[in-house]
Amino acid sequence: MMKHNDTQPIIDPVCGMDLSEFKDLKTVTHAKTKRFFCGSFCKGRYEKAPERYEGEPLMKLSNIWKVFDTGTIKTEVLKGLHLHVWEGDFTVIVGPSGSGKSTTLNMVGLLDRPSSGKIYLKGKDITELDDDRRAELRSRTFGFVFQQYNLIPWLTAEENALLPLVFSTAKANEKMLKHFFGEMVLKDRMEHRPSELSGGEQQRIALLRALVNDPAILLGDEPTGNLDSITGGKILDILIDLHKVHKKTLLIVTHDLNIAKKADQVISFKDGRLVRNGTVHEKLR
Amino acid sequence: MLKKFLILILKGIRYRPIRSWLTILGIVIGIMLVVVILALGDGIQNSIKSTLQMFGSDLIVVFPGKESNPLASLFGGDRFKEKDLTALARIQGVRFVALEDIASMNIEFLGEKKSTLVNGIQWDLAKILMEQSEGIKLESGYWPSDINSSDIIIGNKVAQTLFKKNVHVGDEMIIRGKKMRIAGVLSSIGEQMSDNIILMSINTFRDLTGVRGVAMNADVKLNPDANVNLVAKQIKFELGKQDAVRDFSVLTPAKTERLAGNVLTIIELVLVVIALISLIVGAVGIMNTMYTSVFERTKQIGIMKAIGATNDNILALFLLESGIIGVVGGIIGITFGILMAFLIGLYGERNGIRGLFSFASLDFFGLFVILFLTFVIGVISGLLPARSASKMEPAEALRYE
Numbered sequence: 001m002m003k004h005n006d007t008q009p010i011i012d013p014v015c016g017m018d019l020s021e022f023k024d025l026k027t028v029t030h031a032k033t034k035r036f037f038c039g040s041f042c043k044g045r046y047e048k049a050p051e052r053y054e055g056e057p058l059m060k061l062s063n064i065w066k067v068f069d070t071g072t073i074k075t076e077v078l079k080g081l082h083l084h085v086w087e088g089d090f091t092v093i094v095g096p097s098g099s100g101k102s103t104t105l106n107m108v109g110l111l112d113r114p115s116s117g118k119i120y121l122k123g124k125d126i127t128e129l130d131d132d133r134r135a136e137l138r139s140r141t142f143g144f145v146f147q148q149y150n151l152i153p154w155l156t157a158e159e160n161a162l163l164p165l166v167f168s169t170a171k172a173n174e175k176m177l178k179h180f181f182g183e184m185v186l187k188d189r190m191e192h193r194p195s196e197l198s199g200g201e202q203q204r205i206a207l208l209r210a211l212v213n214d215p216a217i218l219l220g221d222e223p224t225g226n227l228d229s230i231t232g233g234k235i236l237d238i239l240i241d242l243h244k245v246h247k248k249t250l251l252i253v254t255h256d257l258n259i260a261k262k263a264d265q266v267i268s269f270k271d272g273r274l275v276r277n278g279t280v281h282e283k284l285r
Numbered sequence: 286m287l288k289k290f291l292i293l294i295l296k297g298i299r300y301r302p303i304r305s306w307l308t309i310l311g312i313v314i315g316i317m318l319v320v321v322i323l324a325l326g327d328g329i330q331n332s333i334k335s336t337l338q339m340f341g342s343d344l345i346v347v348f349p350g351k352e353s354n355p356l357a358s359l360f361g362g363d364r365f366k367e368k369d370l371t372a373l374a375r376i377q378g379v380r381f382v383a384l385e386d387i388a389s390m391n392i393e394f395l396g397e398k399k400s401t402l403v404n405g406i407q408w409d410l411a412k413i414l415m416e417q418s419e420g421i422k423l424e425s426g427y428w429p430s431d432i433n434s435s436d437i438i439i440g441n442k443v444a445q446t447l448f449k450k451n452v453h454v455g456d457e458m459i460i461r462g463k464k465m466r467i468a469g470v471l472s473s474i475g476e477q478m479s480d481n482i483i484l485m486s487i488n489t490f491r492d493l494t495g496v497r498g499v500a501m502n503a504d505v506k507l508n509p510d511a512n513v514n515l516v517a518k519q520i521k522f523e524l525g526k527q528d529a530v531r532d533f534s535v536l537t538p539a540k541t542e543r544l545a546g547n548v549l550t551i552i553e554l555v556l557v558v559i560a561l562i563s564l565i566v567g568a569v570g571i572m573n574t575m576y577t578s579v580f581e582r583t584k585q586i587g588i589m590k591a592i593g594a595t596n597d598n599i600l601a602l603f604l605l606e607s608g609i610i611g612v613v614g615g616i617i618g619i620t621f622g623i624l625m626a627f628l629i630g631l632y633g634e635r636n637g638i639r640g641l642f643s644f645a646s647l648d649f650f651g652l653f654v655i656l657f658l659t660f661v662i663g664v665i666s667g668l669l670p671a672r673s674a675s676k677m678e679p680a681e682a683l684r685y686e
Contacts, residue, residue: 103680111591112680132595138679139593150588150683154300155293166289167594209592 009063009082013053014042015267016060016084017274030054038274041265052086056123058216058249059085059108064117066103066272077103078114079272085217090243090250092260095269101253102221104269108251109142109219110134139168143210147222149202151194151209157201158190161208168213200231207238218242220252224259232256290598294606301578305610308574311567312614312659313621318560320622322553323651325629328641329552332475332633333545342538344418345505345517347373347524352534352544364499369527373503376519378511383410384500386490392483393459394448401443403460403483405490408432414504415471421479426454426469432486436468442480444470460485461493475639499529513537564662567614571666575607579674586674587682596675603671604664611663615656623647 010019017038019025026037030050037043046053066078077100085091085108093101106112107119110126119127126137151160194202203223210218220239224232236259242248252259260266268275298305347370349363367384374382386405391398412428415421424444429436437458444452452458456467465485474480491497507516520535536544579586586599594602630642 106680109591111587111683112678132597135590135593135595135598138591144591146683150584150591152585152588154296159296163589164592166286166293167589167592167598169286213593 010036011082012036012038012042012084014045014084014086015265015274016057016082018063018080018082045265056120057084058087058122059083059251060118060120060123061104061107062118062120064104064107064114064119066100066107066112067115077272078107081107081117081273083108083267083274085249085251087216087249088247090239090262090264091252092263092266093251093253093269094255094260094266095275099269100272101269103272105219105221105251105253108217109144110138111144135167139164139213141216143213143215143218145203145206145210145218145220145223147225149194149199149206149226151202151205153194156191156193157197157205160194161190161205162212163209164213198231199227200234203227203231203235204238207235211242215248217249217251220250220254222254222256223252224254224256229258233258236262290602290605291609294602294609297582298606298609304574304577308570308610309614309617311570312564312611312662313567313618315560315564315567316615316618316655316659317622317625318556318563319655320619320652321626321629322556322560323655324623324626324647325641326553327646328630328633328643329549331640333549342418343507343509343511343513344414344538345507345513345520346536347503347505347520347533348501348536349530349533351532352536352540363530363532364496364501365503365524365533366527366529367498367500369524369529370500370503373505373520373523376516376523378508378516380506380508380511381410381413383407383414383504383506384487385411385502385504386487386494386500387502388490388494390461390483390493394452394456395450397448397450399447401447401481401483402478403485403490403493405487405494406484407487410504410506411484414506418506421474422472423469424472426467429468429486432488434486435463435465435489436486437465438469438471438484439467440471440480440482441473442477443483447481463493465489477636513539568662568666571607571610571663572670574610575603575667575670576673578606579603579670582674583677583682583685586677587679587685590677590679590682600671600675603674604667607667607671608660608663611659611661611666612656614663615659618659619652619655 010025011017012019013035015038019036019038022038026040026043028035028037028043028046028050030046031054035046037046061081061083064078064081064083065076068075068077077098081100081104083104093104095101103112107114110119110129114127117127118125121137121141126134129137151157152163155163189197189201194205197205203226207223218239223239224235227235236256239250239252239259240262243250250263252263254260347365349365364386370382370384373379384407387402388405389400390403391400392403393399408429408431423438424441426438428438437460439452439458452467452470454467454470458465458467460483471480471482471484487500505516505520507513514537517535517537524530524533524535589599589602626642627644630640633639633641
């Protein structure tokens with residue numbers, strides 16, 4: 001059942017979690033304003049750079065509900081979700097199947113529309129944008145990597161990698177292309193079709209495709225889910241490089257603990273909302 | 286961007302070549318029919334006109350049966366009484382009445398037997414009719430004058446192609462057991478029946494058939510200043526009094542042209558309907574292919590939208606694809622249509638029908654319009670499937686298995 005808040009919820013400024021139902025919250029007073037946190041991890045992050053968290057997050061999901069209605073069955077996947085994604089952060093989302101992780105990723109990346117709630121990009125409400133504007137944002141702001149690679153079967157590896165340029169009037173980020181073509185280029189494999197490439201090679205092409213327009217956020221839905229540990233490790237190395245060297249904001253849904261351990265923070269999902277879990281909701285070591 | 290779209294589309298079409306080509310085939314057949322009709326239309330009209338010219342503008346033909354089926358009398362066996370036909374010469378404006386009878390007979394030449402139509406005519410009058418009214422001349426030989434002789438005149442194809450060996454003036458042929466001598470060979474008329482005809486004196490004809498005092502047709506030659514329609518009316522009136530043939534036709538040149546025009550229009554209409562049905566089937570084929578393509582590529586539509594394709598981009602991709610399928614079908618259809626028209630023209634030439642097809646008579650502007658229409662048909666056929674593809678939410682499309 002959808003919740004229509006008449007009063008302002010208590011929001012953790014770091015992770016964006018709705019704390020209204022919780023007691024024993026951590027607090028910090030900054031500039032005469034009391035801030036509440038879900039746990040010591042978020043409190044600690046805030047204390048290190050309060051000015052950062054007083055600004056607008058790169059992406060903010062506010063009271064997002066998503067109901068899938070098949071006509072006979074209604075399924076509430078997201079139930080009043082609040083989430084902050086900060087620029088430059090490497091965030092991993094974990095949770096059981098059906099908890100709403102992928103749906104959240106689709107909301108952030110404008111692949112789907114919420115049933116209710118608001119989505120903000122750098123403080124600007126982008127919830128009701130028309131389809132063309134959403135497509136433009138997807139082209140320039142978001143890069144997607146999927147578990148199943150999702151390459152176009154009749155295009156070569158190179159054509160797949162450069163496909164976003166077909167739909168964009170913007171020029172490709174030459175520096176990024178040069179760097180990643182250099183790093184990730186499969187040399188003589190670029191003329192091959194996806195069916196002739198291994199899973200790891202396909203995922204590298206998919207990553208290249210996600211980066212060709214130099215997006216602000218890279219969204220990954222189980223990017224190593226179909227790969228063996230060694231190949232998955234190579235993909236992880238690329239992600240780490242993107243984050244540390246190129247300062248990319250990463251939001252990754254994964255069950256892979258190796259990825260979770262490298263993240264700035266791990267947030268946990270359950271029943272369509274963030275859960276307050278002190279053990280998981282912190283940087284894993 | 287258009288160039289990149291076209292490359293993307295062509296790669297997609299080539300990925301499923303069999304399905305693409307089968308869809309194109311539907312358009313090819315329809316366009317081919319349309320082009321054949323256009324290419325042969327003028328030729329058929331000209332061929333009919335040249336056939337009608339044989340008729341002569343100062344000639345009225347009288348025969349048993351309805352106007353629309355002049356050959357029915359051959360099988361019906363109705364014959365006018367000779368005296369009723371010769372009486373028509375008394376009508377004002379009539380120069381003479383040439384009697385004619387026709388029957389199918391077995392003929393033999395150098396041991397080879399065939400069956401063909403034999404005309405019993407009045408030599409002197411037939412010569413005037415053929416040379417003056419119909420413009421038909423002898424290629425070789427002479428016009429016989431003896432009405433009781435066994436001289437015959439044969440059509441050009443009888444001389445050249447009916448028998449294994451060519452038949453020449455002076456040769457002998459056996460018709461119903463009687464030896465006949467070739468007096469002359471007609472020049473090629475360009476009409477199947479006329480080029481395969483055998484002419485003999487009506488008296489000799491009656492000797493062979495054993496039937497006297499009757500005639501099947503009458504060719505009524507008019508004076509130059511005669512009123513054709515008035516004479517025709519008077520002929521009808523006079524023949525209305527006889528009781529040998531109840532249903533008969535009095536055919537003037539204008540009526541013949543009108544009849545031929547009606548037949549041609551009906552034939553063209555039927556062909557156009559067939560061609561249109563074929564085109565509709567082709568268009569439905571494109572729509573079916575595009576719907577199947579949308580379903581099969583739902584996930585890919587989701588991928589393209591995820592990386593920035595707008596609804597209009599997706600719409601354009603599918604519309605261009607269906608348009609290209611239409612155009613390719615159009616180009617191949619036009620090519621095959623011209624080829625088929627050429628082959629039909631060639632076949633016609635070999636069978637005495639001249640001028641059915643010529644490259645000079647092709648309407649290139651019309652062909653360009655057809656090509657444009659095939660693109661439009663392709664686009665319209667793909668519109669509904671393309672719209673459904675463009676409207677999908679990316680996440681919904683990506684979830685599709």
